[in-house]
Amino acid sequence: MTETAQKATISITVNGEARRVNAGSSIAAMLEAIGLNPRKVAVERNLEVVPRSTLGDVTVGEGDQFEIVHFVGGG
Amino acid sequence: MNAPQSVTADTWTVAGRTFSSRLIVGTGKYKSFEENAAAVEASGAQIVTVAVRRVNIADPNQPMLTDFIDPKRVTYLPNTAGCFTADEAIRTLRLAREAGGWTLVKLEVLGEAKTLYPDMRETLKATETLVKEGFEPMVYCVDDPIAAKQLEEAGAVAIMPLGAPIGSGLGIQNRITIRLIVEGAGVPVLVDAGVGTASDAAVAMELGCDGVLMNTAIAEAKEPITMARAMKQAVEAGRMAYLAGRMGKRRYADPSSPLAGLI
Numbered sequence: 370m371t372e373t374a375q376k377a378t379i380s381i382t383v384n385g386e387a388r389r390v391n392a393g394s395s396i397a398a399m400l401e402a403i404g405l406n407p408r409k410v411a412v413e414r415n416l417e418v419v420p421r422s423t424l425g426d427v428t429v430g431e432g433d434q435f436e437i438v439h440f441v442g443g444g
Numbered sequence: 445m446n447a448p449q450s451v452t453a454d455t456w457t458v459a460g461r462t463f464s465s466r467l468i469v470g471t472g473k474y475k476s477f478e479e480n481a482a483a484v485e486a487s488g489a490q491i492v493t494v495a496v497r498r499v500n501i502a503d504p505n506q507p508m509l510t511d512f513i514d515p516k517r518v519t520y521l522p523n524t525a526g527c528f529t530a531d532e533a534i535r536t537l538r539l540a541r542e543a544g545g546w547t548l549v550k551l552e553v554l555g556e557a558k559t560l561y562p563d564m565r566e567t568l569k570a571t572e573t574l575v576k577e578g579f580e581p582m583v584y585c586v587d588d589p590i591a592a593k594q595l596e597e598a599g600a601v602a603i604m605p606l607g608a609p610i611g612s613g614l615g616i617q618n619r620i621t622i623r624l625i626v627e628g629a630g631v632p633v634l635v636d637a638g639v640g641t642a643s644d645a646a647v648a649m650e651l652g653c654d655g656v657l658m659n660t661a662i663a664e665a666k667e668p669i670t671m672a673r674a675m676k677q678a679v680e681a682g683r684m685a686y687l688a689g690r691m692g693k694r695r696y697a698d699p700s701s702p703l704a705g706l707i
Binding site: 386416419438440442 | 471473474494495510525538541543658
């Protein structure tokens with residue numbers, strides 16, 4: 370990594386874990402970088418649900434807290 | 445044509461959606477997704493409950509429930525299991541709505557871990573908020589006819605009293621209150637929790653419930669798929685017995701063979 374590339378990342382929290390992503394990434398790009406299909410999950414950012422239709426438009430911000438959930442077996 | 449015709453046409457409707465199966469099954473505690481899918485198939489259920497949990501971001505390619513149970517074929521009913529406050533439950537269901545795109549949900553707000561008894565104050569509060577936000581909550585509750593009525597007034601689309609504590613398999617503990625809830629309700633009533641074996645499901649249906657929701661009774665049976673089939677038949681048998689109208693109870697015997705013509 371070059372010095373400029375390091376500067377171009379921001380720190381966020383995803384499902385309780387600290388991660389770094391490229392500054393300016395959309396939420397959809399962040400999900401794909403993790404390896405998740407945006408159509409199969411729901412995303413909450415700083416306690417607000419992000420509508421799936423806007424995942425490609427919303428830019429990830431420094432310090433954002435994300436919860437990424439899906440359906441699992443339950444009673 | 446007699447009873448069989450009316451029974452095959454027997455359906456129930458919740459929040460405008462009509463179903464022929466009166467058995468709702470959970471998808472927790474199974475040994476594998478394959479076994480879970482086979483049990484759902486054997487149960488004939490058209491609705492399954494599911495939980496909302498964090499994706500494992502360390503291993504995003506793990507198989508998912510939706511790969512085995514098709515949400516287009518079976519209605520997913522997202523639950524709020526594990527939530528102990530109205531706020532947690534509402535937050536969970538907002539995410540569920542985004543994940544699935546539907547508003548029919550199962551609300552349960554628990555009071556304590558030991559009994560998993562519902563916290564009715566928080567449950568009522570959550571019901572009111574969810575209804576305002578456009579959700580259609582089917583609500584897990586105590587077997588209390590007054591609480592059931594309050595939930596219905598708050599906009600619950602179905603009342604789901606426990607038969608016994610979640611996962612206990614103790615069967616319907618209070619038939620009187622379940623019957624009172626059924627009599628008083630203007631929305632479907634389903635026994636949710638406490639069923640242990642097929643006869644328990646039949647009892648719930650004989651009391652006039654519109655359906656039964658269960659998970660552990662099938663998932664923890666030695667042969668879950670066989671038990672799923674048994675539950676399907678028990679729910680159908682109980683429903684048919686309810687529609688048929690059972691005989692009155694007598695304190696003493698009444699012979700079935702005529703007394704006249706005895707030699």
